[in-house]
Amino acid sequence: MSSSAPLADPRDGSFKRQASSFREVISHSHPVFKPAASRYWLYVSLACPWAHRALITRALKGLTSVIGVSVVHWHMDSKGWRFLPFESQETDNRNLCFGPSGGVKCLPHSKPTNGVTSESYRAGIDGTIDHNYHLSRLSELYYKADSNYGGRFTVPVLWDLETQTIVNNESSEIIRILNSGVFDEFADTDTPSINLVPQELEKEIDEVNEWVYDNINNGVYKTGFAGKQEVYEREAANVFAHLQKVENILEKKYAKLIENYGEKAAPSKFFIVGEQLTEADVRLYTTIVRFDPVYVQHFKCNISTIRDGFKMLDLWLRNIYWNFEPFSSTTNFDHIKLHYTRSHAQINPLGITPLGPKPDIGPL
Structure with missing residues (x-):
């Protein structure tokens, strides 16, 4: 299923989350997925709390120069997540993918959203292109990994550029992979070493x-x-x-x-x-x-x-x-x-975005 949002079970009215499908790890002993710099890529949404886990862990571990990031558009329609159109961007600057949020600037406050629509394609603001294959939809990435895939097209995705497949799409496992130490030899030297699971x-x-x-x-x-x-x-x-x-x-x-x-x-x-x-x-x-x-x-x-x-x-x-x-x-x-x-049209059919709260987060 690739609907714009998960729905409640009509039998009892409860929400049930789909289990993730790709559950491999990266390790020196793995027959396929071995640690290397610039081999793996994260596909994320900045809106999604599950993808956000992976971005935070990647940054905490000093892996922003080791694992690149592509960011889907904030709007998820009936076909799922999408990237900014490749044709609309003047350059394919992969260097931007190695910042904390993949080249999309994050501010401590939200801006007025009047005039912003689901078809706004502002580079570095609404999302990014797919830097690797110039795909238009995240679903295409899933089908590239498995042509018979039948589940929802979720983020985050930890992608292997070498074998061109999904390593893992379960956020809790991705952050354990990133924290495991397998990438420590490639990590940024100016980032203090931290183990999130001592x-x-x-x-x-x-x-x-x-x-x-x-x-x-x-x-x-x-x-x-x-x-x-x-x-x-x-x-x-x-x-x-x-x-x-x-x-x-x-x-x-x-x-x-x-x-x-x-x-x-x-x-x-x-x-x-x-x-x-x-x-x-x-x-x-x-x-x-x-x-x-x-x-x-x-x-x-x-x-x-x-x-x-x-x-x-x-x-x-x-x-x-x-x-x-x-x-x-x-x-x-x-x-x-x-x-x-x-x-989520079934929750907010008019798509009006509230102005508050102000501020989005309080001062220290």
Whole structure:
């Protein structure tokens, strides 16, 4: 299926996410997919929280010069994701693909969207071309990998330029591949080494990821795409119950950090698991940074905003956004707001994009 947006199951009104189809890894021992610089490519949407995970991890690991990026247009129509037309671009500058967000500039605030339409093809603003094959649709890339492919055409896609196929299209596995160390020998030397899944924290990271994914990351989708009132109310209540769970964890943690290190040093150790940035922060961030700008109004997650109802979670969000450049440089509020409000006709049939909230994210 390649519909413009997933729909609720008509039998019970609930939203069910499709499992990913390509699940290979990259390693020195793999018979095909071995680590190398400039061999692999990411196809992403800046609006998509799952693709955003991969972009953040790529930047944190110093791999922006190792793995290139192509960015689909923010608007997803009935045929799925599309690239900017190759014919409309004067140059095919691959150097732009090796920045944090693939050559599309990310700002700490969204711009007025009056006059911007789904047919706006502004290079470096609405998306990019497909730099490798000049394809018009992401679906064409899937069919290039498997001519009999029958699933939805999702992002992110980790692509192998050598064998011309998809290595993996499951975001949780892609970020583990990027973090695994297989590309460390090619990484940017000026990027501090970071392991997002240190062995001593792995069990706790996995446990947090599991309930955050089901109840928050995917919970906002189960709320927004609910097909029945009772399903929506159940899912919305569940999202906020688990946001409160995160809030309680962070509140206790911050108080302990102040006690141990003082108020000035506490923010530098203020993370979900342990006292360092981990994969748990990356995976939660991509939902929370979208919450106030789109999920509150578009997915009807409006019991509260993050900034008004969850003081510690908001502090954690602002701390990460403003103090860790790989997060801010890959967060595009224009793509986020335009995509959700103009791609889901069954939720927002008039395609009107709200002006607020202002600001998209609070100051540090």
